Amino acid sequence: MGPATGAQRQFPSGAAYAEALQHTQLCFQHPELKGARPELTKLGLPRAISGAFASVFSLTSAVSGQRYAIKCFTRHVPDQEDRYQAISSRLAQLDPAELSQPWNLGFEYLPDAISVGRDRYPCLKMEWTEAVTLSSWLENNHSHPFAVDRLADRFEALTRDLAAHEIAHGDLQHGNLLVASDDTLRLVDYDGMYVPALAGKGGTERGHRNYQSPMRGNDDFGATLDRFSAWVIFLSLKAIATDPALWNRLHEPSGEFLLLTEEDFKSPGGSTRLQTLLAHPDPTVNGLADHVRSLAFQPLDVLPPLAVAVPRPRTTAATAASAGSSSGTAAAPAAAGGLPGWMTGHVSSQAASTPPVSSITSPDGFRVRTLLDVATALLWPLMLAVTVLMLVAGVSTPPIGPGVPVLATVALTIFARSRRTERTRSRAVLAKLTSELAQLDDPVKAAAKLHEDRAKFDAAETQRTAAFPRAQDKLTALYHAALKEAEERKVRKQRDIAKKIDGLAEELRRALVKALKDKQSNYVRDQLGRRLIAQSPPTGIGPKLTASLAAAGIRTAADFTGYQSVQNAQYNSTGALLVLSSGRVVDVRGIGEAKAIALDAWRRHVVAAAEARQPAALSTPERQSIEQGITRRRAQLTAQRKAVEPETDALRAKARKRMEDERERLTRENTRAGDQARRDRQEFSRRTVELQQNSALHGRLSDSVEAAKLRQRGLSFACYLRFLYIGR
Incomplete structure (x- = not known):
């Protein structure tokens, strides 16, 4: 039987659980679930409600008749049993009387509860609710x-x-x-x-x-x-x-x-x-x-x-x-006073209330007559009488004319009217209201500005919120590209190393062949070096020529490799130059073509004799030395191949660290931007409320200004003349 949980454990599929639940008498050991009746589909199979991590089946206990929801896990969940025990313990501590409603459903975690195939797996037994x-x-x-x-x-x-x-x-x-x-x-x-x-x-x-x-x-x-x-x-x-x-x-x-x-x-x-x-x-x-x-x-x-x-x-x-x-x-929805609920504490109570419009009203007429008013009233009939007398008397020559008394009376009336307190108060109230109105922003322009600023903000926020996932996707793409590059590098290096390892057998063969050739070459060279011309001179080479050859550096068969024929035009004859082992040619007096041929034949004979006696194989130590070198080479390549995976892991870790650091940076920046956006939204809400207040105040002030102007009509010149004689 398999363990109840495991880090790498594979869980059955929902279909495998459904097949096992056809025989609950066999698959369960729990007394209340053993022999339980599953809810079936039209095909007669246990009905499953499948999710990402589990499949849920409805079973009715054959013992208690209680209906349960049995949750069977289809994927591994880390610390599954510990988590459910912690959750179960916490929920069991809840007092139902303290809850708003019975939302908490009891459950029991059952390790090794259900058999599927040859293994047993955990499941969750939960209360069934009709909902x-x-x-x-x-x-x-x-x-x-x-x-x-x-x-x-x-x-x-x-x-x-x-x-x-x-x-x-x-x-x-x-x-x-x-x-x-x-x-x-x-x-x-x-x-x-x-x-x-x-x-x-x-x-x-x-x-x-x-x-x-x-x-x-x-x-x-x-x-x-x-x-x-x-x-x-x-x-x-x-x-x-x-x-x-x-x-x-x-x-x-x-x-x-x-x-x-x-x-x-x-x-x-x-x-x-x-x-x-x-x-x-x-x-x-x-x-x-x-x-x-x-x-x-x-x-x-x-x-x-x-x-x-x-x-x-x-x-x-x-x-x-x-x-x-x-x-x-x-x-946004607002609390009392028009403020959004979440703006409480961000807008002062003073700003939240609409400033009152001045309650001082301007007078709409004249009230109590003064001595100046009485004098003006008495002067008008007198001046009119004087004007009539002047017209009757025919006095019309400047500077004294019939209209002068009337003009003087009009001037006095204007002066008397200007001295009335009602006029002063009316002008003061109108000036005060006009000044207050001038201090307020135009609601239409302010609304347009707010609309423009909010549109810019929304556009910037849309761009920011769209840019954040794009930036994250870009980081993910760069991360996957780095992983791909690391994997390709690993494959290339492993392929190259494997190719070198596979070529070690051929390398060994070539090394053995070369070593044997080198050994044979050294043997022949040694034998040639041992054959002195003086001891066994070729035919026709006497002591004198032997001495001449020695003087030219040719003492053994190893000192020269052959000869070159040269034509002597002066004597119409053919001579010879001997080729030293260094590649240099020398002209030895007395050595003509015939002597050179004899020397070359002698050397070839010596070479043939040496090659006939040369070793046919490497000695065991020589072979082992070469094989050990190849073995060391194989070990080095094998170590290099093993090191490729840790190197690749390091590259993967570096790429992941770079991505996580960049993601953290992006998240910090986005969080700061989000905090600023939240403050900006609060500011827009404050401005909206302020605009509402200013708009209302602007309207009331405008109405007050119009009312003050209307009241000023009751203080006109004609109204003043009427007031002089009827008192209102």
């Missing part, structure tokens, strides 16, 4: 806003339970959230769950791609693991509860998502689904969508938990300054 997946429930209930909204609140309560106990599911998604008949939630599939006892270990999975942050990596494993997934699911539920038509509009039949997919998080600028939610008129929907967009490229450990950071809808409607809408992006 449907979240996506199936929404398919049937999305048209009931109240029920969906209630489920959203229950989901938020579930995440609060998990956070309170420092637990993270690791793969929150529609398939692992089941809705029971009482519309409460059940959480299934605890393979990737985090509990405090597993701190320091790595994760075993990345979670469903349509619910995970683009920033989630293989090393992310902690209590914050579910935060992005929770926001995505909560957004989907709240959006459907607000506008049920969004389900059919954004969801695809049998789609592995609710409303948003992985691509919507990676490229929010080009996402039709996300833009639909951002442009939705409901502030809760567009606010949550904007919040999820802002979270997509932030590290998991800085994301706010759903339980404490749910943006609340606006309590007051936005006025003319909905610049975010004009820029193609919806404004």
Whole structure:
């Protein structure tokens, strides 16, 4: 029997488990599972629900009648038994009375539980719950806003339970959230769950791609693991509860998502689904969508938990300054006073309240007459009478004319009117309102500027968020190229070394042949060197010629190699030059062609005699010396071939280290950019609120200025004349 777990252990397929479960009496030893009845397909085979790491079967115990979900593993999971024991222990400590709903399902890890073939494997025995997946429930209930909204609140309560106990599911998604008949939630599939006892270990999975942050990596494993997934699911539920038509509009039949997919998080600028939610008129929907967009490229450990950071809808409607809408992006949901919930603490309370317009009103008429007013009123009849008398008397010559008294009275009236406090107050109020209005930015221009800045920001963010995965892909491509180059280098070196090793046999043969030839050549040379011309002179070579030859350096058969014939034109005869062993030719007096031929024949005879006696084979020590050299050469080449793999491993490690360092740098830069983008979004929200306030104030000031101008009409010259005589 095989071990329960193992680093390299191969697990059966789902089909192999299904085949074994046809005979539960044989494959199980557990008393409650032995002889259990599996749920069957139409073909009579155990029905399997297959996933990435396991297949789940429904079995009903023949002993208790209890129905269980049996999870059979199809892939190796590191520290599998230890992980499940830690998870089981932590979940067992939960007090059901303290939970918002019974989402926790009991389970038991059974090592060596099921036999498949000749080996035994572990499995997980879980409580069976009658429930449907979240996506199936929404398919049937999305048209009931109240029920969906209630489920959203229950989901938020579930995440609060998990956070309170420092637990993270690791793969929150529609398939692992089941809705029971009482519309409460059940959480299934605890393979990737985090509990405090597993701190320091790595994760075993990345979670469903349509619910995970683009920033989630293989090393992310902690209590914050579910935060992005929770926001995505909560957004989907709240959006459907607000506008049920969004389900059919954004969801695809049998789609592995609710409303948003992985691509919507990676490229929010080009996402039709996300833009639909951002442009939705409901502030809760567009606010949550904007919040999820802002979270997509932030590290998991800085994301706010759903339980404490749910943006609340606006309590007051936005006025003319909905610049975010004009820029193609919806404004974020706001708390009381128009501020988004997550801006609390970033905008001062003074900025959050609209500055009041001056409550001082200008007078719309004259009230109490003064002595100057009375004098002016009395002067008008008197001056008119004087004018009439002057006309009757015919006084019309300048400088005294009939119109002078009237003009003087008009001048006095103008002076008296200018001295009225109502006029002074009216001008002061109008000047104050006009000054305050001039200090405010034009709302139209400010909205256009905000729209322009937000458009530039969105374009830059779209480019940045698209550039980050491209840069990561480029690093991965460079890494794989480096691996390929290292592998090709290894293959080349190993091939060259193998070729040299294969050629060692031929090299040995050539070395032996050469050594024998060298030995024979040395032997012949030695024998030639031993044959002195003086001791056994060739025919026709006497002592005198022998002495001449010795004087020329030719004493033995080894000192020359032959002769060259030369023509003596002076004597019309043929002479000879002897060729020394060094290649130099000498002319020995007395040695003509005949003598040279005799010397050459003598040498050839000596050579033939030496070659006849030369050794025919190498001695054993000589052969062993050569073979040992080849053996050393083989050992060196073998060592070189073995060293190729560590060298390649070093190149691989270097390439991986370079990629990881560059990835870390990219991540740091992207994190900093994401933090800056978050601050920029908060600044845009602040500017939007400020624009709303300024727009409202601008409108009220404009109305006050118009009202002040209208009231000034009650202080006109005609109104003053009327006031002089009727008192109002």
